[in-house]
Amino acid sequence: MSSQLRYLYFVGPGDRLPNPLENALIRELPDLAVHITNDWGGLVRRADSDGVCPNLILIDEAYGVANATSLREFQETYPNTGLCLTFNGDYHSKQYIRECLKTGVIHNILPMNLRLDLWLFAVQIMLHGGSYMPPDLVELLEIDRNLQIEKTRKADESTLNGDSAVGALTPREREVLALIAQGKQNKMIAAQLSLSEHTIKLHIHHIISKMGVSNRTEAAAAFFQIHEAEERRRLER
Numbered sequence: 001m002s003s004q005l006r007y008l009y010f011v012g013p014g015d016r017l018p019n020p021l022e023n024a025l026i027r028e029l030p031d032l033a034v035h036i037t038n039d040w041g042g043l044v045r046r047a048d049s050d051g052v053c054p055n056l057i058l059i060d061e062a063y064g065v066a067n068a069t070s071l072r073e074f075q076e077t078y079p080n081t082g083l084c085l086t087f088n089g090d091y092h093s094k095q096y097i098r099e100c101l102k103t104g105v106i107h108n109i110l111p112m113n114l115r116l117d118l119w120l121f122a123v124q125i126m127l128h129g130g131s132y133m134p135p136d137l138v139e140l141l142e143i144d145r146n147l148q149i150e151k152t153r154k155a156d157e158s159t160l161n162g163d164s165a166v167g168a169l170t171p172r173e174r175e176v177l178a179l180i181a182q183g184k185q186n187k188m189i190a191a192q193l194s195l196s197e198h199t200i201k202l203h204i205h206h207i208i209s210k211m212g213v214s215n216r217t218e219a220a221a222a223f224f225q226i227h228e229a230e231e232r233r234r235l236e237r
Helices: 019-028 040-050 061-066 068-077 095-102 116-127 135-155 162-167 171-181 186-193 197-211 216-236
Strands: 006-011 032-037 056-060 082-087 108-111
Touching: 006 040, 006 116, 019 032, 019 116, 032 040, 040 068, 056 061, 056 068, 056 116, 061 082, 068 082, 082 095, 082 116, 108 116, 135 197, 162 216, 171 186, 171 197, 171 216, 186 197, 197 216
Parallel strands: 006 032, 006 056, 056 082, 082 108
Antiparallel strands: none
């Protein structure tokens, strides 16, 4: 196996990654090896035998929804590999997407019916370590999230626990939150972290969702409260 190759795994029924898409990947990305299987265990054994590690794993919606535990297994097996949930059709039913996002493992969502050039662009973003989620889907999930937050607040106004909320963030999300707290806008954060503005927006979406706040201002306020509490505890020692 060439050390120069990159590897993309598609986990799900073979017909969910049609030949035209697979051929387009191989044609546009000649350094990419594509493996398609419904047998995750067999794929891991093959990869171990060949001594390779996937750069990106695309997980079909039918497989991901039915195997929430397996999503964590993917992450544990390949902690440095990008994971992406793929789906066919439209957004009429978003519950399965929310359930997969709740696992904290999936941060990328890829519709399989995107225009070919956009689909290839999204895959390349993820192969380079970036994140992708359709902007209109982000908006839909944001609306749902705001409705859920309002419902939760009415039931219990004291649900926010700052320490545990920030503790649930990934190192990159905490880094973005710290820059938000400094008053920096998305464009400045993206430049400082060498990421795209779209990726920064996704990180902020995850931060707000995990912390249970309504917007970036509340997230920054919680960040300051936590650090003030930590400083008081340090001085009391």
